[in-house]
Amino acid sequence: MGDLSLLQLSMLVLIIAELSLFLIMNGSDFGVGMSTIFMANDAGKSELLRVPGSVWFGNETWFVVGMATIFAMFPRWYASLASGYYLAFIFILILFIFRAVGFDYRTRWTKNASNKLMDILLFLGSLIPPFLVAMIFASALQGVPISNEVVYAGFFDIVTPFTVWSGITMVLMCWSVGLSRVIKFVEGELKEYLRKKARVILYALFVALVVEVVFLLGFTTVLHTNPIPIIFLISIIVVGVVMALFLSARHIDRLYFWATTVPIVAFMAILFIGLFPNAIIDTGGNSLSLIAAASAYESQLWVAAGSAFMLPLMIMGQILLYYYLNKLYRVSDTDINL
Amino acid sequence: MMDTLLVVTLSRWQFAVTVISHFIFVPTTIGLITVVVIFELLYAFGKKKGRDDYGRLALFFAKIAFFSFGAGIATGLVMELQFGMNWSEYSRFFGDVIGVPIALESLTAFFLEAVLLGLWRFTWGKINPRTHALFGILYLVTAYLSIFWIISVNAFMQNPVGLHMEDGVARLDTVFALLQNPQYLPEVLHVFFGIMILGGFVTAGISAWQILKKRNVEIFKRSVQIGLLIALPFSIVQAMLGDDQGTATGGLQPMKFSAGEARYNNEGSDDTGAPWYLVAWVDEKTQTVYGIEIPGLGSYFGGGKFTGEQEGMNEIAEAYHQEYDETVTASYEGNMDYYPPVALLFWALHIMVLIGYYYAIVSVMATILLHRKKKPIEEHPRILRALGITMWFPYVTLICGWIFAEVGRFPFVVYGLLTQLDAVSPNMTVGNISTSLTLFILIDLALIVMMIIMSHRTMKAGAPDLADYFSYSTPSDSDNPDSDNPGSGNPDSDNPDFFSLEVKNYG
Numbered sequence: 020m021g022d023l024s025l026l027q028l029s030m031l032v033l034i035i036a037e038l039s040l041f042l043i044m045n046g047s048d049f050g051v052g053m054s055t056i057f058m059a060n061d062a063g064k065s066e067l068l069r070v071p072g073s074v075w076f077g078n079e080t081w082f083v084v085g086m087a088t089i090f091a092m093f094p095r096w097y098a099s100l101a102s103g104y105y106l107a108f109i110f111i112l113i114l115f116i117f118r119a120v121g122f123d124y125r126t127r128w129t130k131n132a133s134n135k136l137m138d139i140l141l142f143l144g145s146l147i148p149p150f151l152v153a154m155i156f157a158s159a160l161q162g163v164p165i166s167n168e169v170v171y172a173g174f175f176d177i178v179t180p181f182t183v184w185s186g187i188t189m190v191l192m193c194w195s196v197g198l199s200r201v202i203k204f205v206e207g208e209l210k211e212y213l214r215k216k217a218r219v220i221l222y223a224l225f226v227a228l229v230v231e232v233v234f235l236l237g238f239t240t241v242l243h244t245n246p247i248p249i250i251f252l253i254s255i256i257v258v259g260v261v262m263a264l265f266l267s268a269r270h271i272d273r274l275y276f277w278a279t280t281v282p283i284v285a286f287m288a289i290l291f292i293g294l295f296p297n298a299i300i301d302t303g304g305n306s307l308s309l310i311a312a313a314s315a316y317e318s319q320l321w322v323a324a325g326s327a328f329m330l331p332l333m334i335m336g337q338i339l340l341y342y343y344l345n346k347l348y349r350v351s352d353t354d355i356n357l
Numbered sequence: 358m359m360d361t362l363l364v365v366t367l368s369r370w371q372f373a374v375t376v377i378s379h380f381i382f383v384p385t386t387i388g389l390i391t392v393v394v395i396f397e398l399l400y401a402f403g404k405k406k407g408r409d410d411y412g413r414l415a416l417f418f419a420k421i422a423f424f425s426f427g428a429g430i431a432t433g434l435v436m437e438l439q440f441g442m443n444w445s446e447y448s449r450f451f452g453d454v455i456g457v458p459i460a461l462e463s464l465t466a467f468f469l470e471a472v473l474l475g476l477w478r479f480t481w482g483k484i485n486p487r488t489h490a491l492f493g494i495l496y497l498v499t500a501y502l503s504i505f506w507i508i509s510v511n512a513f514m515q516n517p518v519g520l521h522m523e524d525g526v527a528r529l530d531t532v533f534a535l536l537q538n539p540q541y542l543p544e545v546l547h548v549f550f551g552i553m554i555l556g557g558f559v560t561a562g563i564s565a566w567q568i569l570k571k572r573n574v575e576i577f578k579r580s581v582q583i584g585l586l587i588a589l590p591f592s593i594v595q596a597m598l599g600d601d602q603g604t605a606t607g608g609l610q611p612m613k614f615s616a617g618e619a620r621y622n623n624e625g626s627d628d629t630g631a632p633w634y635l636v637a638w639v640d641e642k643t644q645t646v647y648g649i650e651i652p653g654l655g656s657y658f659g660g661g662k663f664t665g666e667q668e669g670m671n672e673i674a675e676a677y678h679q680e681y682d683e684t685v686t687a688s689y690e691g692n693m694d695y696y697p698p699v700a701l702l703f704w705a706l707h708i709m710v711l712i713g714y715y716y717a718i719v720s721v722m723a724t725i726l727l728h729r730k731k732k733p734i735e736e737h738p739r740i741l742r743a744l745g746i747t748m749w750f751p752y753v754t755l756i757c758g759w760i761f762a763e764v765g766r767f768p769f770v771v772y773g774l775l776t777q778l779d780a781v782s783p784n785m786t787v788g789n790i791s792t793s794l795t796l797f798i799l800i801d802l803a804l805i806v807m808m809i810i811m812s813h814r815t816m817k818a819g820a821p822d823l824a825d826y827f828s829y830s831t832p833s834d835s836d837n838p839d840s841d842n843p844g845s846g847n848p849d850s851d852n853p854d855f856f857s858l859e860v861k862n863y864g
Contacts, residue, residue, distance in 0.1 A: 073479035076430050077472035083437055084463045090441065091460035094452020101441025101448075102782040108442050109793045112435045116800055119427040120807070127811060168449070171784050314453040315528045322460045329464040336472045343476060347483045353826045355416055355423075355481045 023296065023310055026319055030092045031291075031309065033326060034085055039287045041081035042149065042189070043196060043280045048075040050197015052118065052145025053190070055138060057216050064138060065126070066209065069348070070201050072357060074340060075122060079115065082152075084333075091322040095168055095312035096298035103163065103170025103299065104155045104177065111148050118144025126357065146190065153189030153286075157182045160293045161238050165301035168311070176302075181238035185290075188231045191224040192283050195263065199276040202267075204348060217267060221279075225260050228282070241293035248292055252285045259285065365781050367790040368443045371797060375435050376763070377756055378801035382429035382808070384755060387500045388556020389422035392587065394493040396580070401486040410576045412486070413820040418560065418580070420821075421812045423478060428804045430471055435797070437463070443790070447770050447780035454520050454529045455510050461532070462506035469499040482826040501549070508548055512541040515762065516609045517771050527774075540609060543602045550595040551758065554716060555751035557588025561723070562748020563816060565741040568734060572819040578734045581744070585724045592716035599713055600658065606765075607659050610772060612677065613765030615670045616699045617706035618655055619646045622669040631655035631667035636707070639700040644671075670696060686768065688778050697767035705761040709754045719747055 023031070048071035055064045071078075090097040101108055121141025128134050154177070161181050163172040198217035202210055232253055236242055241249050259281030266275035297306040313319070396415035400408050437459065441448045448456070473496040480489055512535070513519070519534025520527045535541070561584030564577040607614040618633065621644045625631035630653030637648025653663035660667075677695040686693045723744055727734050734741070766772060770780040 073475040074472075076427060077468070077475050079430065079434075080463070080468040080471045083434060083467050084460075087437060087456070087460040087463035087467075090448065090452060091456030094456050095449050097441045097452060097456070098445040098448035101438055102443070102445035102784055105442050105782070105785070105789050106792070108438055109789075109796070112431075112438060113796055113800060115434055116428075116431040116804070119431040120804070123424065123427045124807060124811070127814075169445070169782075169784050314456065315523065317531065318453045318457050318529045321457045321529070321532050322464075325461045325464050333464070333468050333472070336469050336476070340472055340476045340479070343480050343484070347480065350483050350828055353482060355420060355821075355826055356479055356483075 023313070024316075026316075026323060027092070027309070027313055030088070030319060030323060030326075031295075034088050034092065035287055035291050037081055037085035037088060039284050041078070041085055042152070042193065042283050042287065044081060045075065045078035046149060046189075046193035046283060047071070047196040047200040048078055049145040049149050049190075049193040050195065051201050052121075052141050052197070053194050054198055054201060054213070054216070055142055055145075057213070061126075061134070061138075063209070066205060067201055068122070068125075068141075069352065070204050071197075072122065072352075073344060074337075076119070077337060077340065088322060088326070091318055092314060093298060093309060093312040094314050096307065096309065097312075099165070099168055099170050099299055099307055099312070100155070100159065103165075103172055104158070107151045107155050107177065111151050114144045114147050114151075116144075117141070118148075126354075149189045149193045150186035154178075154182045154186040156287075156290050156294075157185035159299040160241070160290050162300040162302040162306075164303060165299065165305055165307060166303075168307050170299060179238065181234040184227070184231055184234050188224070188227045188286070189283075191220060191227050192279075192286065195220045195224055196276070196279045196283065199263070199267070199272070199279045203272045203276060214267060218264065221260060221264050221267070224282070228256055228260065235289070235293075239293055241289065245292050249289060252289050252292075255285045256282045360787060361778065361781070363787055364785045364790055365777050367787070367794055368781050368785065369777065371443060371790065371794045372439065373760075373763070374794065374797050374801060375432060375439060376759065378797075378805065379429065379432040379436055380755055380759060381752060381805060382425040382432060384552040384555045384751070385425040385559065385808075386422050386429050387497075387504075388552050388559060389418050389425075390493070390500070391497060391553065391556050392560045392580075392584065393419045393422060394490065394497055395583065395587075397486070397490040397493055401490040407579070409823055410579055410820075412823050413573075413576055414580050416481075416823075416826055417815065417820045418563075419478075419481070420815045421563070424808050424811045424815075426474060428808065432801070432804075433467065443782055443785065444770065444780045445782040445784075447775060449526070450775065451520075451527045451771060454527050454535070455513060457529055457532060458506045458509045458513075458535060462503055466499045466503035466506060470496065470503060473499060483828055504549055504552070505545060508545040509535045509538070509541055511762070512538045512544050514771050515544070515766065516540040517774055540605060543598065543605055547595070547598055547602050547758075550591045550598065551751070551755050553591040554588050554595060555755065557584045557586075557591065557720075558716070558744070558751050559748045560584030561588060561744050562746075563812075565744040565748075567816060567819070569738060569741050569745065570816075572816075574735055576820050581734065581741075582724075582727055585720055585727060585744075588716065589720040589724050592713075592720045596713050596717050599710065603658055604661065610765065611668055612670060612673045612695060612697065613702065613761070614659070615668060615673060616697050616702040616765060617761060618658070618667075619648070619699055619703040620655065620667060620669045621646070621671055623666055623672055624669065625656050625664065625666045627666070628664055630657070630663045630665070631659065633658060634703070634707070635711075637703060639703055641696070641699050670699070681773070685774060686776050688776065689768070693768060693776075695768070697765055702761055702765050705757040705764070709757040709761065712750050712754050716747075716750070719743065 051067055051071045054067055058064045058067060086097065089100070117140040121137045121144055125134055125137040125141060128137070158172070158177045158179070161179060163170050163176045165171070195217060198213055198220060202213050202217060205213065259278050262281075263275055263278040266278055294300065296309055298309050298312045299307045301307070393415050396411045396418065400412035400415055403411060440455070440459070473492060477489070477492040477496050480492065516538055518538045519530045521530060522528070561581050564581035564584060567577040568574050568581065603614065619637050619639050620631070632650035632652050633654035634646065634648040634650055637646050639646050655667055656665045657663050659665070674695045682691070682693075723740050726737055726740050768776045768778070770777055
């Protein structure tokens with residue numbers, strides 16, 4: 020049992036960054052999907068869904084990149100996490116399929132009822148995955164029974180007030196990011212209507228975060244082990260939410276969007292600082308440590324080099340996509356673009 | 358023990374269901390988009406005559422490909438996470454090795470595939486067609502890269518190289534070792550050619566139906582020819598290459614090879630040849646096989662000559678007992694006879710081989726008949742109907758190929774090093790695996806049915822009209838004398854036309 024090397028530490032930071040990017044970028048797509056519930060008719064829903072329509076599957080692959088990097092850098096973390104939270108992951112995957120079906124087929128059926136069903140699938144596929152993702156990592160922080168690096172968790176080991184509340188908080192965070200993003204694009208009455216809804220979500224998020232902090236103190240030991248960074252991050256979250264409310268009221272939409280992303284990053288940072296130096300905490304005291312989960316130097320080097328080489332290209336690709344999305348947003352779509 | 362064996366069986370079924378559905382969508386997407394990019398290049402850079410036809414064909418086939426793309430991404434995620442969810446011990450012990458190509462795949466391919474497809478789809482008809490075609494090419498490069506990496510993982514499982522044991526787990530030597538695996542090159546080419554055959558035949562088949570149904574006959578005459586010209590070379594090379602892969606398998610995994618031939622006892626000698634069954638009925642209980650034999654061909658497929666001894670499964674099983682009973686398969690406590698499902702492997706291999714030769718024949722015949730000037734294409738209803746049916750066969754052969762490759766690995770996950778029983782997640786319960794398996798069967802079936810319904814509707818609608826899709830000035834509807842050059846004088850930025858177009862108003 021040694022300490023993590025610099026390479027391992029930087030790759031851990033990279034993994035957290037990738038998962039946070041997933042929750043911000045795809046989180047905003049989730050948020051837009053959730054917001055379709057505010058729209059009464061199909062035209063309104065379509066108007067909202069044009070925003071994530073061409074980017075959601077690219078953003079979803081940040082999750083793939085994050086999980087695959089965990090796989091190569093910390094194979095035993097990946098193995099224990101994915102098998103330990105089996106049903107949660109299964110439902111994430113299935114709801115991802117629902118969302119894909121919803122996006123692809125929501126206007127393609129001749130029967131209206133079938134199109135409506137697709138909208139429901141899209142809504143569920145947007146609402147539940149962020150909840151489950153946050154629940155999984157919160158549960159790893161709270162602790163589950165582990166023996167021989169294998170997680171043997173029953174339903175009530177995973178579903179606790181803390182994990183459920185973490186999931187709800189994540190849903191609200193994604194919702195507010197999604198709304199702030201959509202508000203940048205739409206115009207007129209719809210913009211003001213959504214702005215009102217977004218404020219409600221932000222107030223709800225504020226309340227959820229207060230309760231979340233109480234649970235964090237009650238169910239985990241993070242504040243005892245790392246008081247200073249945790250208090251700092253909690254204050255960052257508070258600042259982020261307050262700033263979002265302020266900027267939204269002042270109609271400074273670009274900054275308002277960025278303010279809503281702050282809580283997600285800080286929230287992920289809290290979870291992983293709480294976990295460090297472990298990957299999954301054992302209620303019996305034999306936690307799976309990152310060092311025990313790590314792969315050897317050769318594997319790490321390959322993935323580090325691959326990441327260093329590819330991440331700039333990946334980000335450039337995504338910037339290109341968002342550039343065209345912004346530039347051509349007002350050009351109406353044909354059925355090939357949807 | 359009983360429960361664990363049931364969990365193993367159900368986990369294998371789940372793997373089969375999810376990988377087969379993934380491998381229905383992925384080759385459809387990659388194969389068709391290869392064709393679409395060819396059409397788009399012909400549209401953007403081709404001669405004025407007939408250019409619009411290619412633009413319409415690109416749109417038509419892209420619509421069908423896009424229906425399978427979203428499903429391909431979603432089912433691909435299932436594949437990636439399944440390594441950890443269902444086969445956690447495999448990931449635990451071999452994650453150092455296989456995690457690396459999977460991570461590199463997500464970095465170099467999966468991510469960019471999704472982003473670039475979004476870019477390509479969103480900008481269609483909105484930007485300069487030449488720039489747009491470039492995005493299509495970029496997408497294709499990343500899609501091919503994903504085959505490059507993923508097959509290296511499978512080749513490792515078929516023939517583990519490039520690893521050493523340390524601290525009780527496998528450690529990676531170097532990624533180059535994975536790519537130098539003797540199993541790798543034939544396998545990756547075999548899969549790639551299979552996808553191209555599918556792309557070619559599906560294009561030709563859909564076009565053939567369109568011609569038979571008299572929808573845009575002149576346009577689809579072009580695509581039926583191009584589809585065939587893609588399928589033809591790959592079908593011929595595949596038939597030769599598949600034989601190479603068979604010989605390689607014979608050396609690396611003798612049990613899989615002999616099961617594919619349904620050969621229980623050693624056959625042939627230095628001056629006699631082992632027979633090859635064209636078709637056969639295999640009784641696995643009594644280990645008897647009744648079928649039509651072709652003398653000598655079995656030796657030829659195994660060793661390249663019509664004479665020579667070929668090992669049967671009985672002798673190979675003896676050798677496996679010696680080699681693995683005490684070590685790798687110890688957890689089976691002696692309940693392991695090493696015989697894979699022989700009838701299944703026999704039929705998977707034989708269907709693939711026989712249809713493979715059929716591809717070569719049908720593509721040669723159809724190419725000759727449909728490229729003749731003498732008689733127009735629409736006057737060949739029989740060959741068109743044959744092509745319309747043949748478009749389903751590549752799905753059958755791809756699935757047969759994977760069944761042979763994967764089921765033939767029995768009982769190993771990593772050949773000779775790790776068994777299915779030892780690879781499966783130890784915390785998996787029958788309840789969990791049954792739940793997920795049922796859900797995947799239902800959802801994957803629904804995905805396939807939806808895909809077929811939507812493709813059929815796209816076919817009925819016929820080739821789309823370019824005018825409906827291009828807000829960017831198209832080469833034909835422009836009065837510009839320079840209109841031979843799409844987008845000439847219209848660099849794709851700062852085009853004021855973008856903003857003068859109809860803006861949807863939902864207020």
